[in-house]
Amino acid sequence: xxxxxxxxxxxxxxxxxxxxxxxxxxxxxxxxEDDYLFVLVPAGRRFDWPKLRAHLGVSRMSLPDADEAQAxxxxxxxxxxxxxxxxxxxxxxxxx
Numbered sequence: 001x002x003x004x005x006x007x008x009x010x011x012x013x014x015x016x017x018x019x020x021x022x023x024x025x026x027x028x029x030x031x032x033e034d035d036y037l038f039v040l041v042p043a044g045r046r047f048d049w050p051k052l053r054a055h056l057g058v059s060r061m062s063l064p065d066a067d068e069a070q071a072x073x074x075x076x077x078x079x080x081x082x083x084x085x086x087x088x089x090x091x092x093x094x095x096x
Contacts, residue, residue: 030061036072039052
């Protein structure tokens with residue numbers, strides 16, 4: 001479904017006519033060299049890095065930069081303001 005660009009998860013859900021809880025963010029996570037995962041997170045929620053590492057049996061994970069994520073997935077995405085803040089250390093919502 002194509003809609004106009006939303007400025008928030010709430011707005012995106014409204015444009016699509018779905019409840020906010022039905023909206024998922026897809027986050028690319030680097031588990032190791034040339035080893036990436038998609039983490040699906042309900043809109044408005046966070047995932048727990050320590051729990052994810054324990055579940056996957058790894059001690060270290062990270063977020064790739066935008067160019068690396070595009071190279072791995074073949075698609076580009078505009079990071080949300082929250083993601084950009086996390087990348088620059090101004091938010092703890094997605095920090096490894």
